[in-house]
Amino acid sequence: MARVPAKADFPLEQVRRYLEPGPVVLLTSSWQGEQDVMTMGWHLVMEFTPALIGCVIARGNHSRELIERSGECAINLPTRELADTVARIGNSSGTEIDKFQAFGLTTEPGEKVAAPLIRECHAQFECKVHDRRLVKDYDFFVLEVVRARAAKTPRDPRTLHYQGEGRFMVAGDSISRRRLFDQGKL
Amino acid sequence: MARVPAKADFPLEQVRRYLEPGPVVLLTSSWQGEQDVMTMGWHLVMEFTPALIGCVIARGNHSRELIERSGECAINLPTRELADTVARIGNSSGTEIDKFQAFGLTTEPGEKVAAPLIRECHAQFECKVHDRRLVKDYDFFVLEVVRARAAKTPRDPRTLHYQGEGRFMVAGDSISRRRLFDQGKL
Numbered sequence: 001m002a003r004v005p006a007k008a009d010f011p012l013e014q015v016r017r018y019l020e021p022g023p024v025v026l027l028t029s030s031w032q033g034e035q036d037v038m039t040m041g042w043h044l045v046m047e048f049t050p051a052l053i054g055c056v057i058a059r060g061n062h063s064r065e066l067i068e069r070s071g072e073c074a075i076n077l078p079t080r081e082l083a084d085t086v087a088r089i090g091n092s093s094g095t096e097i098d099k100f101q102a103f104g105l106t107t108e109p110g111e112k113v114a115a116p117l118i119r120e121c122h123a124q125f126e127c128k129v130h131d132r133r134l135v136k137d138y139d140f141f142v143l144e145v146v147r148a149r150a151a152k153t154p155r156d157p158r159t160l161h162y163q164g165e166g167r168f169m170v171a172g173d174s175i176s177r178r179r180l181f182d183q184g185k186l
Numbered sequence: 187m188a189r190v191p192a193k194a195d196f197p198l199e200q201v202r203r204y205l206e207p208g209p210v211v212l213l214t215s216s217w218q219g220e221q222d223v224m225t226m227g228w229h230l231v232m233e234f235t236p237a238l239i240g241c242v243i244a245r246g247n248h249s250r251e252l253i254e255r256s257g258e259c260a261i262n263l264p265t266r267e268l269a270d271t272v273a274r275i276g277n278s279s280g281t282e283i284d285k286f287q288a289f290g291l292t293t294e295p296g297e298k299v300a301a302p303l304i305r306e307c308h309a310q311f312e313c314k315v316h317d318r319r320l321v322k323d324y325d326f327f328v329l330e331v332v333r334a335r336a337a338k339t340p341r342d343p344r345t346l347h348y349q350g351e352g353r354f355m356v357a358g359d360s361i362s363r364r365r366l367f368d369q370g371k372l
Contacts, residue, residue, distance in 0.1 A: 014350070016350050017349050017350045017351075020208070020227050020228065020347070020348050020349065020350065021208050021347035021348065021349055021355050022206070022207050022208010022209065022347055023208065041206050041231075042206065042230050042231045042232065043230055044228050044229055044230035044240060044241070044242065045227075045228045045242075046228065046242055046324050046326060047242075047324065052324070054230060054240060054324075054326065055230070056230065056231075056232055056233075080361075083361060083363055084363065084366065086363075087363035087366035087367060088366055090367075090371060091366060091367055091368045091371055131320075131323075131324075133319065133320065134317075134319065134320060134328075137317075138232050138233065138238070138240075138317075138328070140232060140240065142320075142324070156349075156355065158358075161206070161207035161208055161347075161357070162206050162207065163203050163206065163207055163342075163360060164200070164202050164203045164206065164372065165203075165362075165364065165372050166362050166363050166364030166365075166366070166367045166372055167360050167361070167362050167363075167364070168360060168361055168362075168363065169207050169342060169357050169358065169359075169360045170358045170359055170360070170361060171347070171355050171357075171358055172344075172355065172356045172357055172358025172359070173355075173356060173358070174349060174353050174354060174355050174356070175266075175269060175353070175354055175356060176351075176352055176353050176354075177269055177270065177272075177273035177352050177353075177354065178351065178352030178353070179352075180270065180273035180274055180277060180352070181273060181276070181277055181352040182277045185276060185277055186350065186351050186352055
């Protein structure tokens with residue numbers, strides 16, 4: 001079973017620290033007692049305050065229906081030790097199995113949304129659907145993060161970055177170029 | 187001076203291979219003889235065919251004006267050896283200096299757009315603005331990639347993934363979980 005890191009809340013305007021590098025995430029949702037989890041690789045940061053995340057949630061995903069109905073979801077950040085689980089979740093359907101149980105994921109309740117949070121993940125972001133204007137044409141949702149939690153260590157989680165063809169780039173070491181930055185542009 | 191990798195065109199539906207992992211990119215643009223380059227970390231893949239990329243291009247960037255006027259741009263993919271240049275471009279303004287010259291970047295012409303391509307980058311994506319509906323509220327542009335080129339080696343470029351605070355995660359090694367994937371979901 002995967003490690004379960006102790007987490008603490010952190011300021012919403014710092015969500016970019018985890019999502020801007022582009023990791024694949026596990027998107028959880030819940031509606032009237034039913035819950036689901038899906039993998040998601042198509043997302044971006046859109047604003048610091050409010051903390052906005054844009055993402056593509058394709059039609060046909062069971063999660064898509066739960067998110068459209070509830071107007072809520074949670075973004076969970078998996079790391080390298082969950083690579084098998086991430087691949088398996090992306091290749092199964094929530095209408096057929098309970099993916100949390102099937103893949104040994106522990107859920108815990110959120111504070112601001114009904115969607116379950118995944119304990120084994122490094123960070124968790126509770127979200128409300130903020131704008132649906134591009135849903136019809138592109139399956140594109142704008143989400144507002146309303147609560148953010150992350151493990152305090154390690155500082156730089158070994159996140160997974162999907163490249164297609166079943167391959168994931170694993171986050172390598174970080175380098176600082178802080179000396180080249182204007183204070184206001186950090 | 188940075189290495190200049192030999193590049194070849196590749197199918198547009200494979201653009202995700204380079205952009206889905208979430209690297210910081212250099213966005214180039216041109217309008218009536220003027221050209222600019224900016225760093226961009228807020229982007230996502232939105233569709234395979236047409237090859238759509240969504241991105242946030244903030245107001246106040248000189249590039250933003252050139253892109254709005256021309257309806258075109260190019261996404262260039264820098265790697266680790268360009269880390270200093272990426273940081274410097276993100277902390278200077280195209281209204282004050284010619285960033286290509288100031289930072290020693292070599293440009294070459296595109297085939298489908300007037301925006302210059304950066305030779306020192308691993309890959310280059312020529313883009314047309316496809317949808318401006320969310321520009322007013324979120325500075326969010328939907329781009330269509332109309333030509334894609336990449337260096338054939340290395341297979342997995344050491345891209346830069348911005349974490350805020352002047353820090354970049356450098357792409358680590360790739361792992362395959364292909365055996366866990368359904369053929370249709372690769």
